[in-house]
Amino acid sequence: MIEMDEAFFERVYAQVRCVPAGSVCTYGTIAELAGYPKASREVGLAMSRVQSAWNLPCHRIVNAKGTLAPTYAFGGQRVQRQLLEDEGVAFVDDETIDMARHRWPPCDEPGGPEQLALPLG
Secondary structure (H helix, E strand, C coil), rough: CCCHHCCCHHHHHHHHCCCCCCCCCCCCCHHHHCCCCCEEEEEHHHHHHCCHHCCCCCHHEEECCECCCCCCCCHHHHHHHHHHHHHCEEEEEEEEEHHHHEEEECCCCCCHHHHHHCCCC
16 A cells, blocks of 8 residues: 555646646556556545646546546536547547547657656656
């Protein structure tokens, strides 16, 4: 179990800020990029603590299957979907994002996701 201290939250939020418009990233990838492999559930908890005034693009963070967040997040799935569609994100069905097209960092990115991570500290 990881310690979800202020450093954890800061590192997670720093990575969330890196996800560009028109892209999505998984909770697990954010956890890895932040230096906490296997902490995807904790990243989900961190996303639930974000206040709207922080202007973090939390709507871009999705589960590994590319499905929208539970209905209690972001004002509901319809709101999250609209935010993503406004950025050009395509869906393969009502709840599933076209991950092959919009996943960030791209799996074929030279050097892998570690080169795209925001420097910490």
